Amino acid sequence: MKERKWISKTDGIVLGVLVLFAAGFLLWRAVAAQPGMRAVVTVDGEAVLQIDLQSAEDAQSYTLQNGVRLIAENHTVRFAASDCPDGICVETGALQKVGESAACVPNRTVVTVVGGEPRDVDVIAY
Numbered sequence: 001m002k003e004r005k006w007i008s009k010t011d012g013i014v015l016g017v018l019v020l021f022a023a024g025f026l027l028w029r030a031v032a033a034q035p036g037m038r039a040v041v042t043v044d045g046e047a048v049l050q051i052d053l054q055s056a057e058d059a060q061s062y063t064l065q066n067g068v069r070l071i072a073e074n075h076t077v078r079f080a081a082s083d084c085p086d087g088i089c090v091e092t093g094a095l096q097k098v099g100e101s102a103a104c105v106p107n108r109t110v111v112t113v114v115g116g117e118p119r120d121v122d123v124i125a126y
């Protein structure tokens with residue numbers, strides 16, 4: 001059996017990577033809190049609605065043409081009601097950070113929280 005030092009070279013590298021990840025996560029959180037945070041709602045890959053989450057405080061309900069109901073509240077957005085059989089979208093709960101998304105597969109509806117430049121929307125739309 002090989003003897004193992006308390007902190008080997010490999011451990012040092014792993015630790016370094018972890019620190020980098022932590023720094024990246026903090027940076028990502030800082031970006032996530034930036035103004036312009038909004039929810040982009042797509043149906044069949046087409047953006048049908050944008051909800052400004054930065055100013056969303058009191059509960060505001062949005063009903064899509066396919067019957068899916070979304071509620072934006074306290075800078076978050078969630079599926080409130082859908083006629084899909086699985087109900088996974090409603091169970092997903094509230095999205096509160098940039099990059100989070102929820103989908104109702106039977107209704108081909110996807111909600112993604114984005115922030116920053118409008119080009120994010122184009123990426124989702126195509």
Ligand SMILES: [Zn+2]
Pocket residue numbers: 082084086087088089090103104105106107
């Ligand atoms: Zn659903």
